[in-house]
Amino acid sequence: MTNVLVCVKRVPDPTGEVVLTPDGLRVDGRYAGYTTSAHEEAAVALAVQVAEPSGGTVTVLSVGSEDSLEQVRAGIAVGATDGVLVEADADLLGPADVAEAVAEAVRARSDAGTTYDLVLLGNDAADTGDFQVGVRLAYLLDRPVVAGVQTVTVDGDVATLHAKGPEGTEVYEVTLPAVVTVLEGGVSPKYPSVMGRMRAKKAEVERMTWSGTPGGSGREALTVPEAPPSQVTVLGEGPTAAPALVAVLRELKVVHS
Incomplete structure (x- = not known):
């Protein structure tokens, strides 16, 4: 069973x-709307x-305000358990803060009897592109980490990961538990059914509060x-x-001489 x-x-x-907030520190989503990053989908x-x-479970976790419940329930609607x-x-919050908050939640759930063989994150978020949270989280949990993964298979306590590297596809085998950051392209995101949306609307979502003090991102603008x-x-x-058009089409190799 893989949780x-x-x-x-x-x-x-x-x-x-793309519109920035007045202080220039964040992307303002009030006009474009909000969603989940493609890597995380x-x-x-x-x-x-x-x-x-x-027969394992899938838990969707978000660090954020009450509004982030929308993204948590979106994950439940496409098959997550809770x-x-x-x-x-x-x-x-900066990436170090988010990693600490997630690590604290993982430990709290472990103490309550729920452990996770895999922790998956998006390779980076669509708004900040920090690329840091997965690596920092793995360090805090003392687990191996692989970035840029597109497909995952699990056999017993070993995960085989196919990642996109500079020279092509890279294959890793890691012993579970592990942390993996996911790059879109290896699997098609799922779309919720009517039944899935209804189930997500009624699903219980556990609430936790991070006990740490935010250090921030250090971002200037x-x-x-x-x-x-x-x-x-x-x-x-x-x-x-017409002659000029034909010349352009030949230059683009749309038509042959």
């Missing part, structure tokens, strides 16, 4: 226009894929790069533009 914990974060929808799908055949909300002001300039070339008007 999996998946950590998710409430982030501004990355498909919308893949992590939830992987967790369900790993846990279900063995959820945990670690109540904190996410705007005050974010900037949004200017959009690249666009350029338009008019090939001509009417039939007289």
Whole structure:
């Protein structure tokens, strides 16, 4: 039986226009709306894929405000067993703070009788892109960690992980328990059914409070790069533009000479 914990974060929808808060320290999601990072959606799908055949459980955890319950319940709607909300002001937390909050929750659940063979996180969050929480969490829990993983299989107490590396696919075998950060692309995210949404709405979500003191991110400011300039070339008007159009299509190898 493989029990999996998946950590998710409430982030501004990355498909919308990027707008910063007045202090320039965060991405403002009030206009684009909020969602779960694509890497974390893949992590939830992987967790369900790993846990279900063995009769294990999948717990979705988020560190944040009451609003983060939306992301916890979204994970339950696509197959997670239960959820945990670690109540904190996410705007005050840096990656070290989040890792400590998650580690504290893992230990608290262990003391209550629930242990996790795998802890999955997104490779990075869509709003901050820190790439740090997974490694810091593994250090706090004294577990091995592999980053950039796209597929996971478990046989007994050994997990085989396929990760995306600079030279291609890398394969790792690690003894459980372990921490894994997930990169989207290896598994398709699951979409909730009507029954899944109803189950998630009624599901119990355990609430915890982190006992630590936020150290913050140390971030000074974010900037949004200017959009690249666009350029338009008019090939001509009417039939007289045909030769120029053909020349462009040949240059692009759409048509052959």
